[in-house]
Amino acid sequence: MGDSTSGQQSDPQDASREFRYPLLVLALTTGIAGFVDAFAFLRYGAFVANQSGNAVLLGIGLAGRHAAWPESAASLIAFAAGTGVVSQVRAAPSRWSPSYRGLGCAVVALALWAVLNVLLHYGRHGGWPRIALAAAGGLAMGALATLFVRTAGITTAITYQSGTVDKIGERIGRWLAGPDTGRRRARHGTFLGLLALTCYAAGGGLGTMAQEQPLWVPAWGALGLSALAFLVRSGRART
Template structure:
């Protein structure tokens, strides 16, 4: 995974491709998806809402409006904040700047995670319920929305950081292509299957760690902030 041109795979130059934006791209994919799973599991078990899995929040919102899920305001807050985080940080990434889009996107994600970590401490991880949990779910959703902008592809293959429904769908498509598609596309299908399985494994592993971390709920977003901040060491320098 070096920086030499010969070591890089051939793909369309997309500014949101992890190979274009980071050194050791597979490590970045693994770390970001594991972190998303980590904080997502924590938020669901602590606040009653996801901060990354917005498909889940949409379902929980519907269940809540039907009177079967009391924490539906937390799900609604996270969903709206996720969209806001994605919208704001996408514009920051696209704006002209001397800094690379990956640097700006990562800085925003780390700053949003740090804000969530501070609020989680100040509001005692939402143990009082009510508006505290709603605010914390929104803070987490905004941070994950920022993280979702970090990259959209790995070696030209669509990959997601914060939600994995699309990953599962793409994985099924690639397995079908591998088994029944033309020979010319099978190598690409194998690569896509590997990336999909890597993302799902890391997300699930992070979710398990997030569940275990319930024993020390004050510091979970802080740990996520620390992990994401280390990725600044892997941002490619643009010359």
């Protein structure tokens, strides 16, 4: 998916169209994704946001070198399910805007994960509780991934940072050697990509330090994400 301005006014998945202070929204969502991703990997042995990593871990596990491959598989499947279901929820006619609906689904899914994380003692005994928790986290991150795919018409991602790195390289090339007409936009896109990567990495650091309180990490993620409700732009519902 390339950078484009043509769909900025018609695509409800542009953060600038749907949220006030879109840079804050980008920073907060990617930070939360990194926060819970680091926690899940260290506690469950699987990612909940980074599904590229889970695909690799699944292959390593099937080759007999990663015992937690069922957790990776559960997270990957649940992420796809979350994305598919919430995309349909966003597209359905409603008095509520797609952003409110998508955000509501993501917060509910994170809250469900938080409850399960407490009830199942953050998977400390391994086995099916860790698989269930990895699936719950993947479902929540799949829902979150639908919230927006662009910021000011420029492709940005919440959970898929491999694509962000790819786009940064492409934009830096256009910034330094591309035509003059595209350099400003390439510079803006580079900044957005670096912001997303920085916040994701910072969230990962916080998620690592939060291992001291493992019961409440998903709950903190749900609380932070719920704050976005105050940043959704008011106006008529979009279908």
